[in-house]
Amino acid sequence: MKTLGLLLVAALALSGSYAVDKNNFKTCDQSGFCKRLRGFKPEKSQYTLNLDTVLVHGNVLSAEVNTVDTSTPQRTVLWHYALRLSALVDGTFRVEIDEADPLYPRYRTQLALKEEPKADGLKLLSNENGKLTLANTQGQKVIITAEPLLLEFVNAAGEVAVVLNDNGQLVVEPLRVKKERIDDDEANVVDVQEEEGTWGENFKSHHDSKPRGNEAVSLDISFPEADHVYGIPEHTDKFSLHTTTSGEPYRLFNLDVFEYDLDSRMAIYGAVPVMYSHGTKRSAGVFWHNSAETWVDVVNYADSTVVSSLVNLVTGGQKRRVDARFMSESGIVDVFVFLGEKPADLFRQYTALTGTAPLPPKFSLAYHQCRWNYNDEDDVRGVDENFDVHDIPADVIWLDIEYTDRKKYFTWDHLKFPHPAEMVANLTAKGRKLVTIIDPHIKREAGYFLHEDATEMGYYVKDKDGKDYEGWCWPGSSSYLDFFNPVVSKYYAERYQYDNFPGTSKDVHIWNDMNEPSVFNGPEITMPKDCRHYKPPQDGNDGLAAFWEHRHVHNEYGLWNIRATHEGMLLRDNSKYRPFILTRSTFAGTQRYAAVWTGDNAAEWGFLAVSVPMCLSLAAAGVSFCGSDVGGFFKYPEAELMTRWYQAGAFQPFFRAHSHIETKRREPWLYEPATTALIRDATRRRYALIDFWYTLFYEHSIDGLPVMRPLFQEFPAEEDTYTIDDEYLLGNALLVRPVVEPGVTSVKVYLPGAASRTLWYDVDTYHAHHANGYLTYDVTLAKIPVFQRGGSIVPRKERVRRSSALMADDPYTLVVALDINGTAQGSLYIDDGETYEYLNNKHIYAKLTFEPNAMTYSFIDENAHYPTRSWVERIVIAGIKSPPKTAKLTQAGKQTALQMTLHKGNDVLVVRKPAANMAQPWTINFTY
Template sequence: MWLPLALVLLAADALAVKRHDFKTCEQSGFCKRGRALAARAKAASSTWKSPYSVDASSVAISAQKSSFTASVVSSLYPEIKFELEVRAHDDGTFRVRMDEVDGLRKRYDETAKWALIREPTLSDAISWKQTKKEIKATNPKSGVEFRVQFAPLRIALSRNGKEEVVLNGNGLLHMEHFRLKDEPSPEQPPVENQEGEEQVVMEPPVKPNAWFEGDQPPQWEESFGGQTDTKPKGPESLSLDISFPGHGHLYGLPEHATRMDLPTTTGENAKYKDPYRLYNLDVFEYEADSEMALYGAVPLVHAHSTHSTVGVFNAIGSETWVDVDHPTSDSTETHWISESGIMDVFFLPGPTPDDVFMQYARLTGTPALPRHFALAYHQCRWNYISSTDVREVQARFDQDDIPFDVLWLDIAYAPNHKYFIWDEKTFPDPVDMFNDVAAFGRKMVVIIDPHLKKDTTYPVYKSASEKGLLVKPASGSGEYDGWCWPGSSAWVDYFNPASWDWWQGLFKIEGNNGDFHWRQSTTDVFIWNDMNEPSVFNGPEITMPKTNIHHGGWEHRDVHNINGMLFQNATAQAVMHRTDPPQRPFVLSRAFFPGSQRLGAIWTGDNLGTWEHMAIGIPMVLSNGIAGMTFSGADVGGFFGNPDPEMLTRWYQVGAFAPFFRAHAHIDTKRREPYLLDEPFKSIIRDVIRLRYSLLPVWYTAFRQASVSGIPVLRPQYTVFPHDPKGFSLDEQYYIGSSGLLVKPVTAPGIAETEIYLAEAQPYYNYFTAKIYRGKRSGTNVTVPATLYQVPLLIRGGSIIPTRERPRRSSALMARDPFTLRIALDASEQAEGELYLDDGNSYEYEKGHLVWRKFTASKVAKGPLKITSEDMAALQGGKNVVDGVDVVPFGSQAPNAFRDAVQGVRVENVLVYGLKSRPTKVSVGGAEIEWEFTEGAAAKSSSEGTATILRIRDPAVKIVNDWSIEVAF
């Protein structure tokens, strides 16, 4: 039955954020038990000791000497055995796993299978050395020492004799073993420590009043919000503490609406009272300052100090709470409490931020190199209601000369929310509509959610049901029935391998094998995966019951945070393989998990059109990038509300400097497409969108760098200047890739100027006016203009910025446009930059079909300034690094269809900022060319004002060639 719009809106309104719809730690039995353990340990202070220890006689070092296993016992339950495994990898990382041995049931141990891109290669450079008390190894390449103390179990990573990461240093490790519900709880007497003093030990968690004076937290059954989790396997939580001595700043743990430098959740003067929760949830109208769980979960942290950066990746897919504390100003302690799973922790030794990024990327994969159009401007709202509406929106953008690349369709296109099916009344000609949009080089994105309407006349549901591909209820038989947009719904189980080929078949455009597939589509259509936490309107905490059963018999509680990533993965594979050869997909996902960066983009969900949400979106995007999810952004304008013109204009300035740039709005909001605004707001927004388009070469090059290294596209201050403590908590300004562009968007009303922090004694140039701002070695704040029509955007001295300045309707129409090079000289009159280009669609770049240039400006003493372009392939020894690991030989002599296709693309302008003196001649290959010079301040001096500008017009050089421009004085 068709769900009336009023009921849809009622359902949506029911999801408006109310804290009582979502658990606190106190309302979560396993979190409450974990926090009680921490409180008891803290109260016992120096007498507290972990009950877990390694049986030294059980240590078995592998033949390769790069790993070992050992038995672990707990004084609480001597009859329960655990196995510890430690591996050293060739990139310097370490992995620690611990699981029950011959337990009553098997714990979920497959999280890493979904997160890792491959099993890490073991090191052949280290060997373990065992004594009676410990086993340790030192990596001769990095000097990092990894030590496992036997009794009590304590694991530490050290550098130069100083511990930097410690696991179980506070004795909070506790793995609740599987047991029978009526299993008796042993009495455990106190034991003595080595000094003869009474040693406090952790009492059995099932013993009455062991941790509490009052009632025990529920272990075998738990109710919340009128629903009951029967917990048929009983308690199985995992608690562990990880400390970072000497590191006072912690980043990561997305997704949370909070500062990049994570505030404390416990200890003295804690910012939040609850731990950070990692549990993918549909949180409608989330708060702009909160520790509450949101749509994604990445259990990764970076700890930073002036001397090093280290990281920890905890490969756990179940609900997890993380407490953060700073017992001293230069140390950090974390406590991780997970509902189920095994210990599977990766130590990332750094020592630089970039090293940690690359170490994590080698584990879970680098971000995918996106389609070029995906970096341009996207126009979306709930809902464009018809094909006529779509055509009118496109026409209005063109009428007002505002570029865009992608037009989005929300759920209204599908009758009764039957995805893949078109409403024949409102969208009678979908293929013609797609082709009309594509005629201007544009694409469309269509939403496909994970829930399927339970209706046997709906071929997608009917097929999935007949093939047994749907998630099961707790009984393990039949199909789980929940409520979402279509009403009664079922969910495909993407943990079932059979679902992947079936899902891929749905996206086939051509052919007819008797099965349903999406014939009314084209290869210019891409996909939006929403609601994939999964969102279930009548489920506990608006998601799926934890007792539901997935492929292999695993409960949903074990895999909840992984679920959304698998949906996006299946969709990305389907979009990729609808053509032969495959093309790069574009799939936007709301839920995410480690490894999601390999698949596509994410966004920060259902934000509000408020200044607070505009501001918090920036650190949220930075935090996503720190955790690998660099292709992200916040809905421009806010999903809810009706921002006034000033706010909307500032939203566009924020969005234009985010990796994912999309305007989106709720169905109840007023239409706010930029062409509807009065002047001057319409023109200001047009200009900032055009600015985004002119900078697409910078963005694409930054994404190429991220796809190779894992270093995020948006680089926070601490990653660029890791030894400057003044920048460690800055999350309002950031750099775009290695380009040298420094931006600080305005996120408050009535602003006419703002301060930007400069961390070095170098000149920075206003992107629009070439005014010089001079940094200091000790760091300084400079005041820059920031009225409504001014974006605070600086070019770091020593940078070369390649742009395309011709206004076009879409990025596809810019493919053969000429380039402008902005050369911002540093104090030594040097500069460099990169440009990466390929066809923007295929995987041919992996075969070397690309253009990759390095630009250099160099001046020595009283000699000329030489501006050169070189082939980065040649500079890299003829290697094209792909996926951060593999290499494909290529170079100037190798076949390169893309280079041939853009052979005629030229450089039409070169702008040089900051020369000390007026040139006498500018030449290419000995032939003098046209130029003009404007007097001003030099990069090398201390004077203020606008920089000198040398403009070289049409130097007759091609973007694909090696060349040199000589500026004589």
């Protein structure tokens, strides 16, 4: 009954019956290593570099670092460490500090990096007065002070951009043997008293055995003359990170937090330990390469909350500066330092390490309809047909856990879904897809093939005693596959093959939820840290060296899960088709395999508002494919909130409506007709821009820049943009300010670029606005402010159909928004939308350029071609002051005179039906 009660409590929480119970989750004081390290006083010991051991070879400096007891005259060496400094391409450095001779290897994060980082050169310039100066081939330098150890990273302009260990908070707790003694009668062995929590600690009713003892690491990182820092998602406060000294640090520990709080630094589903600094002088960044539980303190010396005692810790007492301190429970110090000049450079440097989102299948950028749960095949059919009845486009219907045979994944409920293949075929006939959920917990039921195989072959994660770990999740008693074992990942991937998962096809895609992993009766609703994971066998691997503990790998678990899913999806058709996967657990590198949503939000205005900074933060951390549950997962959105959420969601990368099983049904046609019409309009706006979105994602895949961008990325010198997180840019062309407040008739919108005399055109009226900071903009229930940047060209498809696949060959409308010089440019990407043939030059990547005398469409990659039947239906030129008299299209050696219409009220010229074929280059010449 106790276990059943725990499951019931978890289920009640998931139903939205009450908000998050913070007592279920640790504070820093309840997390042994966080409390211990946060209180660390740097004067007690120091780390010093042994200059006699310095060796520079290729792109690497290696040396010995010692901890010295400064409280004794003898300055006793306490421990030896190995320092490794690497120079990498693109202005990136890597610093690793590990024990020189640990009792057994410390865990090094495995899957976050897409490949081994590419080496640059490293040259030792000087070694004098206790300091080393080194430089890479790009003129960026590292100055290492030996005692106490200090590393200063100097950018190409000669400015110190990042400092490591300036506050002396470097800590690497050495692994130790547990001390024991024999009592007086020599009959019993008892533990020697050590610091409380060294070999175990408790939280509520859970005990963590900590067989390796304390093994935490810590490092302080300073950003001189920075105004703000950003990153370390996933949290629900502002995009710009605030000082934490008066409260809890930011926590990075993937957790299933029911109805998570707003404006909070609590850990939720994602943990991406990358941080960027920015100010008027420079940008910089760091990536803390560690998958264990991590807490991050931030001190911004411009914040009024920073007390004088903290300011006194800063060498030199700079006023403009932000400090951060990363504290992880285990692993090594492994930090990448980015010395990019501007925010865009930093974002590229990070994705160069961890990868970009590959080009997704085109349908995944359209609208998704989900609910926990669509009841049966008739329900799915009815939802599908109602989108057509109400003329609302949709590309995907989703099925949550109830489609399975009693929560057994890779099965169907044969009563509710007796003909899954036929159901899928009915969807695909309209160009639509199906997404089904597959969670990592496996039901422990005799006769269930997956459980039987995993038990027989030892594929489950083990508990601290080496037995199959058993926890509770949706199926009840569950165990969890150990994806760190390549044999297990291969087995799991093969479950996705069509003969192993009957009823699926290339048009069925996957949702990996609950993969933090969520364990209803576990500590903090997750897996105990002393569970055991596979470790590759090595000579002498026995005892504690024979496995990794869950504490070492926790934040990576979901990443290994989705990687195995991704491999399985590719196996289905010999890597012909691009898979779509959605994940909830997020870590560095997640973007290489899956899209992400912001988890179980609620139908409240605050959750709509926070979706913007949450997705901005994830995008800056490499995860561009982000969205929130439209309408809110818990509770019921009334008409105004639902309308505003659709309008916002239509301009976020991942656009899906989703709701809880106990909420009132809220498909778009279930509202009053006026609300349905507004939802229809918002959704159709998304489809009109589907090729714009597709082009942005293609460009992200090759340049690593976020699709959804903070304003300061494009306007890095404009200080007012540094804290704006209620509006954003899509690429460099569209500015979006969602309406996230109830009952308003106007909102404040910031139009950046005054110094460059940037123009911004309302996308509905084409009226131009000069950038001049904030303005008050009128809105109605049918409108949110969206502006096209002067100097850009945006492709649109105005013939919206029931799904994006049916629009593939439809004509384009090209919207040209002129800058103050009367010029504009843009790009367009076209391929088949679903296969990897684009990698074999079967695509079009084109540049669109407008000059007063001509508009041209040319191929960026002249070796690539695709036989599209799309053509140009209209060209809308906004901001034209002196319209041309004639226009002639030249394509394939043929000239055609074109018709034009001038709309004088808003300076718009429409070139009517040029009928240019998008499979070939073309030019339109204007005469005046």
